[in-house]
Amino acid sequence: MDRREEDKIIEGITSQEYKEGFVTDIRQDFIPKGLNEDIIRTISTLKQEPDWLLEFRLDAFRKWQKMKMPTWGHLNLPVIDFQDIIYYAAPKNDSERPKEIDPKLEETFEKLGIPVREREALAGVVAVDAVFDSVSVATTFRASLAEKGIIFCSFSEAVKEHPDLVRKYLASVVPVGDNFYAALNSAVFSDGSFCYIPKGVKCPMDLSSYFRINAAGTGQFERTLIVAEEGSSLSYMEGCTAPMRDENQLHAAVVEIVVEKDADVRYSTVQNWYPGDAQGRGGILNLVTKRGICKGNGAHLSWTQVETGSAITWKYPSTILKGDYSTSEFYSVAVTNNYQQADTGTKMIHIGRGTKSRIVSKGISAGHSENSYRGLVRMNPGAIGARNYSQCDSLLIGSKCGAHTFPDIQSLNPTAIVEHEATTSKISDEQLFYCNQRGLDAEDAVGLIVNGYAHEVLSRLPMEFAVEATKLLQVSLEGSIG
C-alpha cells in the first residue's frame, strides 16, 4: 500500500467522532464547588444518610487529605484541582424520584440505547440501573428480581432499605485508605448500584448499570457493591458515556465484589467515556478501583472489559483468590487513539491452595496514544499448586503511538506455576497481502484481523455487549492500516 493511502486511512481513524457526545439540557441541582467536611456533610444530608455512613465518609476524607496522588502509572496526568470540582449534581425533579422519569432524561437514555422503560427487545433479558451524574435514575425489573430474593437497586436505596448488608460489606474488599482515588470516592461517593444474590439463587437475567456524566464541571464518584452468596450466580454489565467538553472531567469509581463459596460472578464493562478531541483536549479522567474477593472455596470471578473511551484510564480490576480452588479470569481489550492514555491491567493475589487465574489482555494503540498493560501476579506461601497464565498482546497502528507491558510476578511458593508472555507487533504486510489476494479490500482485511485479534476477549462478553463492543471497535479502528 502506498504512503498516501496510508496517510488517508490514518487520518480516517483520527477524525472519528464521538457519537455519545451530546449534552442533555435538563434542570439540575448542584452543590457548591470544592471539597471539605461541610461539603461531605451536605452530600450526606441531601441523601438523608444514617450517621454511620457520614462517619465513614469523614473518616475517608481525613485519610485522603494525608494521601498523595499516585505517580507510578505510565501516564501524563494533568494537574487535578480537587477544589474545582462539583462533587454532587442531580437532575432536578420536584416529585419524588425515581417514580417518574424526566422525558428529557429518558430521551438521553433512549439515544444511548438503554431500555430504562423495559420495552425494547433486550429489556426482556436485562435489568438496568441507570446512573445520571450523581443519582441513580431508574432501576428496572426490581419486582421480578425481588421474588427470588435478589436485591438490585441504587446504592442510596440500599443504604435506606438494607443498611445491615451495606454496612457489613462496604469497604470490605477495597478498604477506605486503599489508595488515593478509593479514599476520595469513599468520602464523596454519590450513588451507584447495589446487588445481592442470596444463597443458591441463579440470577435469571443479566443485570446492568449505565453511568453517564452530563453536567459540566462535575465529577462522578459512583460505588458499586455486589455480593454473591454461596452457590449463586450472576452476570453483571456496566457501561459508561459522557458529553464532549474541552475540560477534563474526573471519574473515580469503586467497585467491590464479594463471591462466596461456589458462587459465580461475571463482571463485564464497556467503557466509552468521552476520550477528548483529536488534539487531546478534554475527555474523562477515568481513575477507578475495582476489586473482587473469591472468599469461599470454589468461588469464581471473571472480569471482562472493553476500554475504548476516556482521555486517561487508570484501572486494575483485581481478584483476591482466598478460597481454596477458587478461580478468576481477566479478559481485556483496550483501544487508544489520538492522545488517549491507558494504563490498565489486573492483579491476581493467590492465597488459597489450588487457585487458578488467567489473564488475557489485548492492547491496540493508534494515533499519538500510549497504551500500557500493568499486572501483578502474586503467589503467597499458602497457594500450593496455584496456577497462573498471562498473555498480553499489543497491536500498534501508526508510528507515533506507544505500547508497553509491565508485568510483575512474585512467587513465594515452590509448587506454584506462573507463566507470562507478551508480544508487540503491527498488522503484517503478509497478512494484509493474503487477505487482499483473497478478494478482501484493505479495510475489510484490517477489520477482520483486528476482530480476530480481540476475539478471545469479545467472545467472553454477554451477547448484547458483544455487539456493542464489536461496533465500537470497528468505529475507532475503521481502515486503520499501519
Added chain:
Amino acid sequence: MDSNSSNPAGAAAELRPYSAAASPELCRRAKREWTRPGSGGRPAVVLVESSRPENFVVGAGERLDVTFVVLPGISAEIPVTVDITGPGATVDLKGLYLSSGKDQVTFNIAMNHHAGGSISRQLFNGLASGEAKCSFFGKIIVAQDAQKTEAYQENHNIVLSDEALVNTKPQLEIYADDVKCSHGATVGKLNEDERFYMRSRGIPEEEAKVLQMISFVAPVIAGLDDEILTTRIENAIRSLVGNNNV
C-alpha cells in the same frame, strides 16, 4: 561432564572474574570474540562475584554476545545497560543464576534500541533454593524511530524450596510500530512426570533432578564451549540438590 577431566590451560585464562573486568574492556572483548576469524563466535563470559554495573554500546553492524553466570554463594545486584546505536547490530545477552542459602541476586537489564534494524535476544534462567531471593527486572525500550527492530526477552525460574522467592518484572516500552517484540517469563517447579519417567528407567531421584536442572540451564550455557565453567556449573547444580533435599 566429568569434574576430574584435564583442562587446557588456555581455557582457564579466558575465564575472567566479573569484578576484575573493566567495562570498556569487556565490551571490546565481547565484540572481538565475535569478529575474530576462527573464534567460532564464542560469547564472552562474565563470572559474577560482586555487584557491579555493566554498560555496552553497540554500533551499526556490531555483534555483542555476553553470558553472565552467578554461582551459589554470591549475592549481587547486576545492572546491565545495552545501548544499540546503529542498524544491523545483533545482541545476545544471556544469564544464569544458581542461588542457595541466603543469596540475593538481582538482574536489572535495560535494552535500549535507539536505532532501528537491529536484533536483541535475551535469555535468563535461574534456580532458587534455600532462602534465596532472585529478582529479574528487564526492560526493552524501542525508541520512536527505531523501526524494524526485533527484541526478544525470556526469563525462566524454578523455585526449589519453600523459603525461596522469585520476583520477575519483564517490561516492554515500545514507541515504534514496525517492530517484533516479545517477552516471556515463567516461575515454576521441576516437572514430576519427567522425573517419574526417569525413575522408571532406573535413574535415581537425585540424579534425575540434576538432569532436569542441567537441561533447564542448557539453553543458556550451550554456546560457552568452556569445560571448566560447565563443570563448575554442574557441580553447583549438584550442590543445590544436596543442600535442599528438593
